[in-house]
Amino acid sequence: MKLGVCYYPEHWPEAMWAEDAKRMAEIGITQVRIGEFAWSRIEPTPGTFEWGWLDRAIESLHQNGLHIVLGTPTATPPKWLIDAHPDVLAVDAHGRPRHFGSRRHYCFSSLTYRAECARIVEVLARRYGNHPAIVAWQTDNEYGCHDTIISYSTSARAAFRVWLAAKYTKIEALNQAWGNVFWSMEYRSFEEIDPPVETVTEANPAHRQDWARFASDEVAAFDRVQTDILRAHSPGKDVLHNYMGMFTAFDHFKLGEQLDVAAWDSYPLGFLEQAWWPDATKERFLRQGHPDFTAFHHDLYRGVGRGRWQVIEQQPGPVNWAPWNPAPLPGMVRAWTWEALAHGAECVSYFRWRQAPFAQEQMHAGLLRPDSAEAEAAREARQVAAELQAVTGAITIQAPVALLFDYEAIWANQIQPQGRDYRGLELLIHFYSAARRLGLSVDVVHPSADLGGYQLILCPLQIFWPEGLSAKIKASGAACVLGPRAGSKTQDFQIPANLAPGLAQELIPLVVNRVESLRPGHVEQAGPYRVTRWLEHIQTDLVPEAKTASGHGIWYHADKVDYLACWPDAALLDAVLRRRCETLGIAALDLPDGLRLRQRGEFMFALNYEAEAVNLGDHVPEADRFDYVIGGPSLAAAGVAAWRIT
Numbered sequence: 001m002k003l004g005v006c007y008y009p010e011h012w013p014e015a016m017w018a019e020d021a022k023r024m025a026e027i028g029i030t031q032v033r034i035g036e037f038a039w040s041r042i043e044p045t046p047g048t049f050e051w052g053w054l055d056r057a058i059e060s061l062h063q064n065g066l067h068i069v070l071g072t073p074t075a076t077p078p079k080w081l082i083d084a085h086p087d088v089l090a091v092d093a094h095g096r097p098r099h100f101g102s103r104r105h106y107c108f109s110s111l112t113y114r115a116e117c118a119r120i121v122e123v124l125a126r127r128y129g130n131h132p133a134i135v136a137w138q139t140d141n142e143y144g145c146h147d148t149i150i151s152y153s154t155s156a157r158a159a160f161r162v163w164l165a166a167k168y169t170k171i172e173a174l175n176q177a178w179g180n181v182f183w184s185m186e187y188r189s190f191e192e193i194d195p196p197v198e199t200v201t202e203a204n205p206a207h208r209q210d211w212a213r214f215a216s217d218e219v220a221a222f223d224r225v226q227t228d229i230l231r232a233h234s235p236g237k238d239v240l241h242n243y244m245g246m247f248t249a250f251d252h253f254k255l256g257e258q259l260d261v262a263a264w265d266s267y268p269l270g271f272l273e274q275a276w277w278p279d280a281t282k283e284r285f286l287r288q289g290h291p292d293f294t295a296f297h298h299d300l301y302r303g304v305g306r307g308r309w310q311v312i313e314q315q316p317g318p319v320n321w322a323p324w325n326p327a328p329l330p331g332m333v334r335a336w337t338w339e340a341l342a343h344g345a346e347c348v349s350y351f352r353w354r355q356a357p358f359a360q361e362q363m364h365a366g367l368l369r370p371d372s373a374e375a376e377a378a379r380e381a382r383q384v385a386a387e388l389q390a391v392t393g394a395i396t397i398q399a400p401v402a403l404l405f406d407y408e409a410i411w412a413n414q415i416q417p418q419g420r421d422y423r424g425l426e427l428l429i430h431f432y433s434a435a436r437r438l439g440l441s442v443d444v445v446h447p448s449a450d451l452g453g454y455q456l457i458l459c460p461l462q463i464f465w466p467e468g469l470s471a472k473i474k475a476s477g478a479a480c481v482l483g484p485r486a487g488s489k490t491q492d493f494q495i496p497a498n499l500a501p502g503l504a505q506e507l508i509p510l511v512v513n514r515v516e517s518l519r520p521g522h523v524e525q526a527g528p529y530r531v532t533r534w535l536e537h538i539q540t541d542l543v544p545e546a547k548t549a550s551g552h553g554i555w556y557h558a559d560k561v562d563y564l565a566c567w568p569d570a571a572l573l574d575a576v577l578r579r580r581c582e583t584l585g586i587a588a589l590d591l592p593d594g595l596r597l598r599q600r601g602e603f604m605f606a607l608n609y610e611a612e613a614v615n616l617g618d619h620v621p622e623a624d625r626f627d628y629v630i631g632g633p634s635l636a637a638a639g640v641a642a643w644r645i646t
Contacts, residue, residue, distance in 0.1 A: 001394070004031030004069070004349030005367060006313060009057035010041045011356055014509075016372075016384035017057055020353065023451070027367070027378060028385020031347050031489075032061050033312060036071025036141045037103070040078040041121065051127065051330060062133035063157050067348075069240070069312070070134050072124060072226055074117045075141035076103045081116060090151035093197050102360065105140075106216040107151040107184040109159040114225050115308025121229045129234030139226045142265065143241065150217050151248040153196050156218070161600040163214045165190045169548075175493040178206040179307040205415045212411040216250035220258065227258050234512040242312045243296045243304070245271050250424060252304045253405040253446045262305030265351070267296045268336060270322035276426050284611075288638065289328035291596050291609040292433040294336065295466040298343035300405060307396065311340045313351035315375035327376075331638035334380040335607050338387075338630075338640045342605035344396035350381060390629040391642060394601040399441035400586055402454040402478075403432055406447055409463040412489055419517025419533055424461045425627070427483060427567070430555035431460040434573035438581060439589035439620070441599045451476040455584050456577075462486045462504070470506035479560040479580045484534055484567060488512070500536075501563070508561045510540035517617055524566075526546040534566035546572070591619055595635075605642045608635040616641065 005024060009017050024032065034057065034185070035042075043049050061068055080223035082088060082100045089097040090107040098105055106113050128134050143149070160188065168174040171189055180186040185204060187193055196203035196211050227239050240261035244254050256262050268289025272282055277290060285291070301309045316333055318325040328336075337348045355366040355375070362370075367378040405428060413424035435442050435458065443454075451457060451472055457480045462469075465487035474478050487502030496502035502513040514537040518524070526548045530536035537552060538544075544553025545562075554566040555576065562576050581588040594610035597620070608614045616633040623633045631641035 001345070001386055001391070002030045002347045003337070003381060003388075004033065004056045004279070004310075004312070004347050005029050005353045006033045006349060006351045007061075007353045008037070008356075009034060009060075010038050010053065014053070014056065017060040018063075018272060021060045021066060024061075024066060024353065025064045026366045026381045028388075029066070029381070029592045031067045031135070031349060033069040033071060033138060033349060034058075034061075035124075036073060036138060037076045039073035039076055042073060042124075042334035043078070043120065046080055046084070049123065058128070058131065058133055062131075066133070067135040068131075069134045069138050070124070070128060071138040072117070072121050072140055074106075074120065074139075076115070078117065079105055085112045085116070087153070088116070089153075090148060091153040091156075093150075093152060095152065102146070104146050104148040106148075106214070107153045108149070108222045109151060109153060109156055111155065111157040114222060117222075118225050118229060122233065125230050129230070129237070130297075135233065135235060136233070136240055136261065137230045138263070139223050139230075139239065139241045139259075139472040141242060142244050143219050143223070143245055143255075144249050145244060145258045147249075149219065152197050156215075156384075157195055159218065160192055160195060160211065160214050161190045163217065164193060166211065167210070174592055178210075179492075179494065180204070180206055182500050203411075208415045209408070209412060209493045212249075212409065212415075215261045216254065216407070220255050223255060224258055240310075240312070242493055243301060245293070246275065246425065248407055248410040250287075252301075253407070256304040256306070258303070260308065261346070262301040262309040263312035264297055264301045264309070266294055266297065266311045266336065266340065267313075267315040267319055267322075269315060269326060269328065269586070270319045273324055276423060280446065285594075285609060286326050288332055288594075288609045288611065289336070289593055290431060292436050295339060295343060295436065295596065295598070296429050296444065298340055298345065299399075299403075299442055300397070302344050302365075303405070303443060303445045303449070308346065310345050310347040310349065312347075312349045314340070314348050316350045316352075316367055316381075317375055318363070319365070320363035324422065327365075330376065330609060331380065333377040334384055335609075335638045335640050337381070337384045338605060338642075339596075339598070341608050342600050342607075342642075343393075344600060348384075350377060350417065351509070382546055387630055391600070391603050394603045396600055398453050399443040399599075400455045401435050401440050401442045401455070401458065402449075402451060403435070403442050403444050403460070404447050404462055405426070405444050405460040406462060406464065409461045412463045412493065413461065413485075415493075418515065421520060421533055422517065422567070429459050429485065430568075430570075431458050431481075431573065434570065434577050436572065436596055437570075437591050437593070438577060439597045440581075440586070441597075451478065455476045455586060456481070456580055459483060459486055463489050464491055465501065465503040467503060470503060479562075479584055481562045481564070481576055481580065482508070485515075485566055486537055486563070508542075508556065508558045508563050509539050510542060510556055510563060512565070513537045524550065524552070526554050526566075526572075529554065529572040530569045531566045532569070536565035538565050546575075589620060589622050595619060599645070603629070603642050604645050605640065606631075606635060608639045609638060611637050613637060613639070
């Protein structure tokens with residue numbers, strides 16, 4: 001477990017570099033990320049490289065014992081490249097190029113740009129691949145940020161046709177899979193197919209799903225150009241990419257297969273403002289962030305990284321990009337850092353070292369102010385660095401609960417939500433929060449993952465039900481909770497012949513006859529539970545565990561499997577999960593919304609997301625008797641405690 005920081009030596013006079021590096025080391029930072037936006041300084045004109053400044057910057061960090069993550073600069077192609085190759089630019093849905101002047105101004109499908117990326121990455125890797133200070137490489141920066149996964153360029157259209165031909169081989173197979181007989185949408189050849197854009201009304205959902213799959217595969221193919229070069233010229237060094245929160249436009253698990261480490265950029269306050277929570281929740285956690293949103297992403301990226309992950313950008317203060325940008329509660333940067341470490345992070349790296357006084361991010365805080373004085377977060381980082389030795393050797397172990405996450409299901413839900421407020425990511429985190437309120441640790445995994453050893457498997461949004469998944473769940477011996485819409489589409493985006501839940505009927509004997517989405521404000525009462533947004537009509541011989549006043553079952557149970565035929569409220573999820581914990585012998589707590597626990601090896605961590613103090617003893621049995629290594633049973637606002645499990 002270590003601390004890091006993001007640094008941009010090209011932004012500051014060279015006379016400051018050595019002192020910056022010394023101060024980083026004094027705080028307790030051991031890892032520094034550099035270089036991911038420096039193409040114009042590395043290659044100011046085509047074929048002319050200026051290495052001296054980067055050599056000296058790397059040496060300044062190295063002399064102070066700092067390890068370096070070196071970024072490839074491909075997120076920001078320089079102006080001369082764009083002028084020479086305008087076909088590099090992405091094209092929006094209206095056919096307009098997305099111009100130079102900020103960042104991420106390229107199309108993943110541009111073969112010209114892939115060649116330029118290969119060229120700059122190779123010269124970087126050849127020069128620094130074996131430098132002793134370089135411990136890892138970061139490819140590009142935040143794939144997809146600013147809505148840049150999709151491009152409707154000529155290159156993307158041509159690549160899409162090739163992708164479809166490889167998948168379906170014959171156009172007749174595509175027409176049948178997509179159901180193109182509907183509305184006379186049949187094609188005679190793959191060359192007739194365009195991206196699903198600017199259609200008069202809704203485009204074919206199967207067309208849109210394949211377009212999303214193609215766009216995701218283009219990201220992985222683009223990244224592969226870089227990873228192959230880096231592995232060839234920098235053997236033994238980790239390769240990572242920094243994913244984002246609340247971003248689902250490409251399959252992170254697929255990209256993760258070709259990387260060593262998953263990293264992500266954690267901005268709890270900015271995400272809170274952008275997410276779906278009501279104003280009362282946003283006000284309550286204004287300076288802390290939502291107690292489960294950041295943790296969910298920690299667990300997701302641990303799954304994406306197959307156990308190896310880090311936070312490469314941690315919010316240190318107010319940011320510049322959210323609708324409103326409050327400052328963190330005092331102590332909250334320390335709490336966020338410890339939360340990431342509790343979930344298994346190898347490193348937490350703050351963005352950034354010094355706040356920039358110029359350009360687009362000048363309102364984004366750093367560990368230092370623009371005048372180089374320490375900001376509040378520097379003191380909190382120093383405190384964490386001093387505390388790290390208390391949990392030396394803590395390893396990440398498998399959690400008792402697995403939550404299945406499938407990016408393709410997110411796309412399907414976005415393409416055909418049926419109800420405007422049916423947000424797939426919200427439902428996933430809703431399930432995750434229910435488990436966390438019981439004090440449970442959760443692993444977020446892909447449906448293809450090994451499920452052996454889990455006691456409880458949650459499937460909130462498994463719209464596509466892969467063949468073999470039911471057998472794998474049965475073989476695991478775990479209990480399973482299925483959310484609504486499970487197995488409701490085939491891989492070709494069609495309703496299964498045996499109706500939903502399709503292949504999941506191997507787990508529970510029921511059929512979804514009809515679904516209805518409910519407008520905001522409408523509530524179907526089901527005893528103590530409130531059904532909103534979504535309600536399924538079920539045919540089965542099973543007796544429902546709960547049903548609406550009008551007689552529709554909303555909770556069914558058979559053997560070790562529960563099926564929820566509605567958008568469940570918190571009370572229903574709590575009842576279902578609590579009952580499963582009882583039957584499985586899993587100890588379940590009753591935590592308030594602002595108190596969360598997470599186990600890492602022999603240590604248990606507690607974090608207080610409330611703006612007031614919390615006493616652990618009020619919620620966790622025998623908390624006064626724990627062997628604390630950090631803090632104690634009384635948690636101040638933004639407080640952290642850790643104890644050895646005996």
